Amino acid sequence: MKQLTPEGQQIINNLAQRYGFSADAVFSLLQSVINGNGSMAQFNHPEFGGSGQWMRGGMIMLGDMFNNGLKNSVGGLCQELSNLIANQPGLIQTGSFQSQNQGTQQQSNYSNNQQQNSTGSTAAVSLFVPPPACSSGNWWPAGLQFPNSTGAQNNVRYAYFATIRRLAIEVNGQVTLYDTLDHQIGGFSQQQSVGGSITFTSQYGLVDVKSLPIISVDNVPVQTPIQSQPEPPCQPNSIDTTSVNQDADIFGAIEKLANLKEKGILTDAEYSTKKAELLARL
Incomplete structure (x- = not known):
């Protein structure tokens, strides 16, 4: 203040x-x-x-x-x-906000002529202590020098930098810098209430400022967290199902050979020979 x-x-x-x-x-x-x-x-x-x-x-x-x-x-x-x-x-500030409830822009064009007020002092009297000589006097983040438009209403003021796609908004002393993406901003508005939402118009219509990516808050960069790819769930030791099926087929074939031997269709020698062949496949 x-x-x-x-x-x-x-x-x-x-x-x-x-x-x-x-x-x-x-x-x-x-x-x-x-x-x-x-x-x-x-x-x-x-x-x-x-x-x-x-x-x-x-x-x-x-x-x-x-x-x-x-x-x-x-x-x-x-x-x-x-x-x-x-x-x-x-x-x-130059520029303007537009109240959504009113639907009309409030322009602030004042003459630079000195005006005599009822206190007996002229408007040229400095009300506030000037900033230090080393200060630029700009409220927006350092490095942003030439806004295309500025404006203020209620406890909010903005500075729009079209060439570098940046928008600085100060609300109650806190300055947030936004990336305007590919929006071509034509005007700003605020709901007619203290703390009302701030919107702007672009080629996409009416857009809420909150939808823009935040670059910094009070000159402190805000990093968008990088979402890491989730690791696949821990899997149990894989089992070769093909091998398991083949083993089951071999044991099944041996059982069939045993049945044939019991029925007298195969001799003991034939059974032993076939069984040995099947077991060799395991």
């Missing part, structure tokens, strides 16, 4: 005092508006009546749906926070 500058903390404190909320509640709402790319926010805080949604233009939904005074306060605060972050470097 980014650290507020002294000026940024003072702005949050002033807003909290004017709207009657705690500084912690205002700061959490600021994060939600940032995650909504400045045009919308989904939040969950007890001071705002639990879970709720706000969209630039006047749409406000709260868990305490009949508390119109709370709606006006939260809506006004969201609008001021949206104006405040409009010119903050690196907070507004």
